Amino acid sequence: MIGALFGLARPLIHKLDAETAHRMSIAALAAAPALRPAxxxxxxxxxxxxxxxxxxxxxxxxxxxxxxxxDGALGLGFGFVEVxxxxxLPQPGNPRPRVFRLPEDEAVINRYGLNSEGMEAVAARLAARRRKxxxxxxxxxxxxxxxxxxxDYATLARRLAPLADFLTVNVSSPNTPGLRDLQAESALDDLIARTLAARDEAAAAGKPTPVLIKIAPDLTMPELDGMVAVARKRGVDGIVVSNTTIARPDSLRGAARAETGGLSGKPLFEPSTRMLAETFLRVERQFPLIGVGGVDSAQTAFAKIRxxxxxxxxxSAMVFKGPGxxxxxxxxxxxxxxxxxxxxxxxxxxxxxxxxxxGETL
Known part of the structure; x- marks a missing residue:
């Protein structure tokens, strides 16, 4: 039913600019009674x-x-949601326009720049729904x-750990100048140590909230080695592979392909999945991984698992295929x-x- 409704509405939705359509989707999910998935x-x-x-x-x-x-997102049938x-502190992010559809490529480029209402607004909403x-x-x-x-990461961990089921340290967004520099081994080691200490402080006598690291698909193998070494040494609970890419494959056809920002969607599938496999081999099952990037079907999801x-x-795939x-x-x-x-x-x-x-199979 949901898929059929999206199919009817998609031409109208895609006449709107991408950010307006996104905001309308959030408002609709927030306002509608939460579904009870099977x-x-x-x-x-x-x-x-x-x-x-x-x-x-x-x-x-x-x-x-x-x-x-x-709750609206969970009602679509997701097993978990990451906000x-x-x-x-609140910040507006980059000027609009800052998100672009590439329909021919089933891809999106965004340069939002971590626009956020800030920690306290998110904490209030999480606290209000905590028992749901x-x-x-x-x-x-x-x-x-x-x-x-x-x-900043330590401050966030201290405030939000009691309200979340897990925390993801995002040092891989390409849209905040210098943020990816925190992926360097020495910088990351200090950041993770401080974040885990703040998380533990918030937990007091309770069970500490799991902390994950989200990495870029554009790392070199030595850079990946350093990040995994820090993650294993510090005892993080997992790695998310991967964020958007700054690369622009020659195969892109969309008119917005030259826009700056992070590329997501179908073109991200192969590089992010190879980075996932490289990470898995280095982690040696010490902790689990989350695979993200270009998933748009059961087959691509299964490839991430493999x-x-x-x-x-x-x-991003929901932009083109809907919540169904x-x-x-x-x-x-x-x-x-x-x-x-x-x-x-x-x-x-x-x-x-x-x-x-x-690179033998996907």
């Missing part, structure tokens, strides 16, 4: 970071930046004009498992990581 098949139940997910399909950060429509990026259930993560970012960006993802996220994609992906994954005669997706995590890292 129970997921037991085959899709997944455990990661000490949490139990009814299914492994999540809504990626960037869609619901300010935690306005969490944000959130910054300590559902797994909700928060993506953390630094203010553009911050004098100490590592301190490359090493325990959980999978998407967002959530159910399609879950049904497809369940079908793959039944075809293989396996009880759980976890049996397939990383099965083809070596071959994918070598």
């Amino acid at each position: 129970a997921d098949p037991p085959t899709l139940a997944t455990e990661a970071f000490g949490l139990r997910f009814a299914n492994p399909i999540g809504l990626a950060a960037g869609f619901d930046k300010n935690a306005e429509a969490v 944000g990026g959130v910054t300590p 259930g559902g797994i909700v993560g928060v993506n953390l970012g630094a203010n553009k004009d911050s004098a100490d960006r590592s301190a 490359a090493g993802a325990t959980l999978v996220q998407f967002y 994609l959530v159910g399609e992906v879950k049904r497809g994954l369940d079908g793959e498992l039944r075809k293989a005669g396996l009880p759980r997706l976890t049996a397939l995590v990383g099965r083809d990581a070596q071959a994918i890292a070598r």
